[in-house]
Amino acid sequence: MSDIKEFLKKAEPGVILKVLKENAVWYRIAVAAAAVDLCLKHFAEKQYKEENPDNITAEAQDYFDLDSEYKEHKGFRFKEVIHNSGFAGERMKKHPGIVAFVAAVFTMFIAGRIPFLKKKSKKLGWALILGGALSNTLDRVRHRYVVDYLPFRKYVYNVGDLEIYTGAAMITAAEILDKDED
DSSP states (O other): OHHHHHHHHHOOHHHHHHHHHHTHHHHHHHHHHHHHHHHHHHHHHHHHHHHOTTOSSOOSSOTTOTTSOOOOOSSOOOSOOEEEOSSGGGTTTTOHHHHHHHHHHHHHHHHHHGGGOOOHHHHHHHHHHHHHHHHHHHHHHHHSSEEEOEEETTEEEOHHHHHHHHHHHHHHHHHHHOOSOO
16 A cells, blocks of 8 residues: 555656556456457357347346256357346346446456556456456446356356456465565
8 A cells, every 4th residue: 555655646647657558468468358258248148139039138047057958059159148237146236337336446446456566476367357347347337237158056157257266366376375565
């Protein structure tokens, strides 16, 4: 926290631009990660709408039934597409505006955190988290829900969620292995 206070005290107009340029690679990784998830969400939703025109949200179905047979198709098919308007587990799903606002604030916090880290492993972990958060936040702001399309056990995820989990695991491993503090 003291790094942030020092930065703000010394902040001149060109300093912020310099910091952004120095950390551009991490922001590019985040944007690439978000783009991959957004493309997969678009593809999954388009495919699911074509195959299930009457039920694109699957809210009325038991979409966690992983023992049911996949339809016979050539190529990869998304079994389910879920519209989650709340946080994980659809918490606060009746308040998508609040959820979108909280997600946007959290995403901005992550984006602002990256320049203050010293270790590349932590920057990469935070960049992955930022990519997943950015993808899900864009969904929330644009549609008021997040598209989930990867069923696993009783939940359905998206690649953005996996990016967040992977980034968190990398940061945790870096914290355990590194004695130096960021």
